[in-house]
Amino acid sequence: MYTITGATGHTGQHIAEGLLAAGHPVRVIGRSAERLAPLATKGAEAAVGDLADAAFLTKAFEGAQAVYLVIPPKWDVTEWRTFQRSIIESFLQALKASKVPKAVVLSSIGAHMLEGAGPVSGLAELEKALETVPGLDVLNLRAGFFMENFMANIGLIQQAGIFGYVVNPDVKIAMVHTRDIAEVALKHLLALDFTGHSHVFVNGPADLTMPEAAAILGKAIGKPELAYVPFPPADAKAGMMGAGVPETIADGYVELFLAVNGGAYYEGFVRNVENTTPTTLAWFAEQEFKPAFLG
DSSP, rough: OESSSSTTSSHHHHHHHHHHTOOOOOOEEEHHHHHHHHHHTTEEEESOTTOOOHHHHHHHTOSSSSEEEEEOOOTTTOOOHHHHHHHHHHHHHHHHHHHHHOOEEEEETTOOOOOTTTTHHHHHHHHHHHHTTTTOOOEEEEEOGGGGGGGHHHHHHHHHHHEESOOOOOOOOOEEEEHHHHHHHHHHHHHOOOOOOOEEOOOOEEOOHHHHHHHHHHHHHTOOTEEEEEEEEEHHHHHHHHTTOHHHHHHHHHHHHHHSGGGGGGGTTOOOTOOOOOOOHHHHHHIIIIIHOOO
């Protein structure tokens, strides 16, 4: 039995489907029975509940040989780190009570930074906290910048004809598609080939600057002139809040992108064959970004 948190998300759904296809029993966790229904139809056991409910989570983890852990996004919080810590505490209680032996965790590059990296510092807390669970083997997937995050720029491109973040234009970023992250997670969940507390980087096929990304996305949508505009932090925060993002999340993303601009964020990351994955930004631009942009 495997238990998958975030089972209706980009990575969790793909992982659950892969485990089911391999003939394994799978319990999928989500907040909505309706959204879990497609996986239930394929044979998964649906567990509907709140990840912050440790009693619910303990029951969902019982009997699992391994779990996939995700702190899901939540867009209506007033204190983002407080929300992350509530999920971390629930994970700890449930893992200790259920005695699950292995966990694969969706983490991030930069998760060595307990402070100064916005939401990624919350993932650093998660990695550290899991070290306190007796007998638990953990593999942390330190993933790069999700290509799917570029979808949030569609409105800006349509309305202003520009593409922007706080990231400096000369900073190269590892950009990864979430299906590649899911494939790496699935491989290790099937093999159960990790012990102790370790991490692997999962970082797409190339490190790109934001202007390089703008050129690839712009070509796909028929706007080869699409310009990347680095935003001042205050402007970026105001823009996010104007789009309805809570202040705590806007502050977190600004802090994250400022950390990306600094050298410490990529400490320990060296691209190699093992952490390079196949899905290119050009593929994402043509197959997913372009259809979304054109509506």
